[in-house]
Amino acid sequence: MSKLVLSRDVQIPDPLRIGRYRRSPEFGPRILFFSGGSALNEISRTLKAYTHNSIHLVTPFDSGGSSAKLRRAFAMPSIGDLRSRLMALADEAITGHPEVYKLFGYRLPANAAPAELTAQLDDIVAGKNPLVENISNPMRRLIRSQLEHFRDAMPDDFDLRGASIGNLILAGGFIGNHQHLEPTIFLFSKLVNVLGTVRAVVNTNLHLGAELEDGSCIIGQHRLTGKETAPLSSPINKVFLSSDAEQKVLTQAVLRKKNRKLISQADIICYPPGSFYTSLIGNLMPKGVTTAIAANGCPKVYVPNLGTDPEQIGLSAEAAVETLLDHLRTGIENGAPIDKSLNFVLIDKNNKTPMAKFQKGFLKDIGVQTVETALVSKKSAPFYDPELLVTTLLSLT
Numbered sequence: 488m489s490k491l492v493l494s495r496d497v498q499i500p501d502p503l504r505i506g507r508y509r510r511s512p513e514f515g516p517r518i519l520f521f522s523g524g525s526a527l528n529e530i531s532r533t534l535k536a537y538t539h540n541s542i543h544l545v546t547p548f549d550s551g552g553s554s555a556k557l558r559r560a561f562a563m564p565s566i567g568d569l570r571s572r573l574m575a576l577a578d579e580a581i582t583g584h585p586e587v588y589k590l591f592g593y594r595l596p597a598n599a600a601p602a603e604l605t606a607q608l609d610d611i612v613a614g615k616n617p618l619v620e621n622i623s624n625p626m627r628r629l630i631r632s633q634l635e636h637f638r639d640a641m642p643d644d645f646d647l648r649g650a651s652i653g654n655l656i657l658a659g660g661f662i663g664n665h666q667h668l669e670p671t672i673f674l675f676s677k678l679v680n681v682l683g684t685v686r687a688v689v690n691t692n693l694h695l696g697a698e699l700e701d702g703s704c705i706i707g708q709h710r711l712t713g714k715e716t717a718p719l720s721s722p723i724n725k726v727f728l729s730s731d732a733e734q735k736v737l738t739q740a741v742l743r744k745k746n747r748k749l750i751s752q753a754d755i756i757c758y759p760p761g762s763f764y765t766s767l768i769g770n771l772m773p774k775g776v777t778t779a780i781a782a783n784g785c786p787k788v789y790v791p792n793l794g795t796d797p798e799q800i801g802l803s804a805e806a807a808v809e810t811l812l813d814h815l816r817t818g819i820e821n822g823a824p825i826d827k828s829l830n831f832v833l834i835d836k837n838n839k840t841p842m843a844k845f846q847k848g849f850l851k852d853i854g855v856q857t858v859e860t861a862l863v864s865k866k867s868a869p870f871y872d873p874e875l876l877v878t879t880l881l882s883l884t
Contacts, residue, residue, distance in 0.1 A: 499860050500875075501882035508537040508881055512682070515540050516884040519753035521688070521770040523549065523568045526761035531575040533873035534683070537881055541683040542749050543572050546769040547668075548695040550732065551709025553651060557658050558732075560642055564668060564692050565708075566661070569685060570653040573672070578680035586621045587678050590630070591653035593618055604647035611652065612638050618652075626678055630656060633671065636663035669745075684749065689740040689773045694732050695765055698725045700801070704735055708765045713797030722801030726764050728772060742775030750779040754884050758789045758811060758829075760871065764798045771814045778819055781827040786883050788831045791843035793863070793870055804845045808832065808855070825854050833879060835862035840869070858883070 508515045515538020520527060523546035534541050547564035549555075554567035570591075577588055590611075595604050610616040612634045619627060634652075637659030653675070660671020668690045676685065696706040701721035706729050709715045730738040750756070758767055771777060780787065789811060791804060799807060808829075815828035832850055834843060836859050850857050860879055864872040 497882060499858065499882045500878040504884070505537070505878050505881055512537055513539050516754040516881065517542055517752055518880055518884070519544065519750060519756045520759050521756075521767060522546075522572075522759050522761050523766040523770065524761050525568075525571055526766065527759050528571060528575040530759070530871070530873045530876060531572060531683070533877045535576060535578075537877060539682040541576070542753060543576070543683060543685045544688040544746060544749070544770055545569050545572055545685060546695075546708075546766060547687040547689065547691075548693060548708050548728070548765070548769055550694055550707040551712070551715045553649060553654055555709065556646055556650075557654060558692070560645055561640065561658060561662060562692050563658065563661050563666070564687060564690060566654055566657040566668070567651070569668075569672060569687060570651060570657055570675075572685050573675055573679065573681050574653065576681045576683040576685060578682055583680040584622075584626065584678060586618075587626060587630070590618045590622065591656065591675075591679055593652045595647050595650045595652070597649035599648070601647070604650075608634075608638065608647060608650075608655075629674065630678065633657075633659035633663060633674070635659065686746060686749070688746060688770050688776065689742065691740050693728045693730060693738060693740055695769050696727050696729045696735055697723045697764065698727070700724045706731070706733060706735060708769075711765055711798055712762050718797035719800050723764055723798065726768055726772070740773035742773045742779065747775055747779045750776070751783050753783060753785055755785050755880065756780060756783065756787045757880060758787070760790050760792045760794075762798050763792065763796050763802070763807060763810075768810070768814050771817075774818060777815050777817055777828070780815065781819055781823045786830050787828060788833060788858075788880065788883065789829055790833045790871070790876065791840075793835070793838070793840045793843055796842065799842060802842075804842055805849050807842065808845075808850070808853075812853075829855055831856050831858050831883065833862060833876070834859045835871075836860055837863065 517540045519542040521544050545568050549565035554565040611619050614631055633656045637655045640662050657671055661668055664670045668687055695708045697711055698704050699721040728738055730736045816823055862871050862875050
């Protein structure tokens with residue numbers, strides 16, 4: 488059987504293609520994002536108007552915020568970023584389940600006494616809280632069942648201040664499904680009618696670590712992002728996965744067949760903006776990810792950060808691309824041509840941000856095409872405009 492490689496001229500934005508997707512988002516393209524964190528949530532909300540088939544592989548290595556409490560209590564992967572992306576892609580229209588969406592987005596008070604918080608959670612579990620009473624069966628029974636699993640396993644000293652009910656439901660499902668995340672992510676997706684596919688890139692309880700150029704070693708995603716601790720004072724030299732949260736115990740995660748299939752089915756693969764190492768590179772580290780990317784002949788697009796990313800200290804725009812390519816080609820036997828892993832870099836035509844400003848000829852010399860177009864609006868500046876970014880990506884499908 489012969490194989491043909493076809494090319495076409497691309498108009499950006501492509502009004503015909505964009506109009507077609509907007510009229511029938513249920514038939515929209517499978518845009519796959521490797522990401523974690525909240526940087527992609529507004530883009531995901533915009534994406535729902537054009538496609539209900541986007542794919543989001545999310546890192547489960549976060550060790551900060553409310554996810555940290557759950558990880559310590561139940562030795563589980565991080566679920567906060569998963570819940571955040573599921574909610575961003577949920578159907579918020581009246582045709583969805585607004586009462587379920589409201590419950591899943593609710594957080595317990597951050598300043599209440601422990602006894603008061605426990606009593607409020609017990610009312611929700613018992614179905615006596617108005618947030619639950621408004622949900623019809625069988626959804627109410629399913630939700631209460633997941634929360635019951637969590638409540639029964641909850642340590643007496645568990646800190647419920649500011650706890651996300653959505654996180655507690657996911658944790659309860661993890662506990663009730665014998666430490667498997669996927670069944671409860673699937674149930675969560677159905678309950679809020681998620682318009683896309685969201686999965687953890689792996690389901691194992693691992694931690695992200697980094698070796699810095701000054702010779703120090705840091706373990707824990709929350710210690711790398713500069714959000715909960717002081718920003719890094721030395722550039723990152725290498726990242727790794729550890730099975731221990733406090734000391735370096737090198738381990739390897741393996742991509743599951745289901746996620747490999749999702750990568751193989753993508754119409755376009757996007758390496759989006761966000762925390763460079765903990766959200767993007769962390770997703771590429773499990774064994775099998777890079778080979779699955781290279782095996783798919785679809786376009787691969789890198790969207791550089793525009794804002795300040797503490798993780799990219801000492802990293803120029805060119806070095807970021809080289810680092811990305813180093814990771815994308817790791818694990819591929821005898822290497823792979825660059826065009827198997829990266830084809831395009833999106834650049835705002837008025838961009839003046841150092842992290843997305845490339846030396847003349849750099850991208851062309853390595854065989855990567857530049858797509859220079861309007862990606863930032865007056866309203867969104869200095870960050871990407873979700874509508875402009877989404878329509879540009881759609882034009883490349």
